[in-house]
Amino acid sequence: MLVLENIHLELETGEKKVPILNDVNLEFEAGKMYALTGPNGSGKSSVARVAMGIYRQTKGRVLFDGEEISELGISERARKGIGYGFQHPPRFKGMPVKDMLELAMKYSDNVNCQVLRDIGLCPDEYLERTLDNSLSGGEIKRIEIATLLAQNPRVRIFDEPEAGIDLWSFEQLINVIGSSHREDTTTVVISHQEKILNMVDEIILVEDGTVSMRGSREEIWPRIKESAECSCRYSCQLGGEIYADCPR
């Protein structure tokens, strides 16, 4: 469904060009769930942002349903069916949650408020709340996830959906990501959470701006563990018992 082919990405920081992605090749199929994992700064979010058109790759191609979409902007890609849930969603002064959900539903037929209930927010309480500093980081994040669910795209990319969310909500989050996944949907979750890595069909390990490994949980788990034990690269960001024996 979604293909990233020989993707290279450089971003400008001041006068310098910094290499971010180096020859990333990924294919995401319909009906499958994927996890993108790897250390902080390895390029996971950049992969998602290239797919969404937020970053324009320096080299390579992006294809969707066999059609090259490299030259399409963010809006066009969204209308084609690619959706991205931000890691750090921006706040909008004055804009009610209801308006954001309506905008998300503009190009989908998923017109209901169930998405708020699904992520544990009462619509009666939240629909009129504004997306400003009156909401906590966790609330904003959950609303961001609800927005992506409301948008109902064919390719759904959740960027660290667990960040800032309490444990109880995290369970709900996992359930809703799993239950809303369909045969014609591709779900990509950028995450470090063991429970999320356990629920997907395939794990993709991104290191130093490239895909270092991909495969089933059984195939890839020893490599992640080895990497964690060798360098402690993940020890600060990865929870769960797998990393409890990290030497750091």
Added chain:
Amino acid sequence: MLTALDKKLLEEIADLHGEPPGAFNIRKDGKGIERRSLEGIEITPKKDQPGIDVVVNEGKEGTIHIPVILTETELSDLVYNHIDIGPGADITLVAGCGIHNPGSGKAQHDGVHEIYVRKGARLIYTEKHFAEGESSGKKVLNPKTVLVIEEGGYAELELVQIRGVDQTTRVTEAEVQAGGRLVMYERLLTGGEQSANSDVVVNLMGEESTARIVSRSVAQGNSKQSFNPRLLAHGPGRGHVECDSIIMDQATVRSVPEIWAENAEAELVHEAAIGKIAGEQLIKLMALGLTEEEAEEAIISGFLK
């Protein structure tokens, strides 16, 4: 008899579709053209100067519309309205001015509202400005609102001006007595060569008097905006001033909030921010399928909501 243009202007400024509910006074091109008083809400024209007196009896509840429309060019309209909301009354008052300037001359409306919210009364006041015109004639609106909130009274002002008005100088002066509460929302959008100036002075006079002033504006094109909200606590009052502006294109925004306390128990806060639309906000909405222009419009519309 209202024309189609009159009805359109009334709809824009007062959301009126046909005859207003409750008591009303409609002023067109410098003259009162329709008026209705109700039991406990008396509207009478002033004898010594242009304008009306609105007197609401004690404990009365209801809605009052007092819109002004201008449909001629080279017209300058000045009006003085005196509004007295009796003790314990609960009133929604919709004012506002709509200008359709058909020519190249100036059309101007200067309105002075003197409002008393008596003890324990409650007032929701909306004043919306709208202007349009096919030719180059300037549309100018200069409203002045003088408000006194007596002990235990409450007033909520919503002052809105979205596009169309070439030049405005808005003056709002309020005195909030002990236990009185004032909430004021000001929303403003200017574009092209328009200019807007807003001077607000709120005096918190007694114990437990509070005020919240929220000003949101968007300046586009070459427009110029200036905000000068002043909040003064003469006693142990509490107040908050918040001025937020989105600046675009070659516009200019000046925001100078001032807080002034004369009592050690007073608590006053001010915040002011001017900035462009954040790139991440645009990207977020574009990732929902909106074009950049649609995203910008949605952000502005939400910001001014």
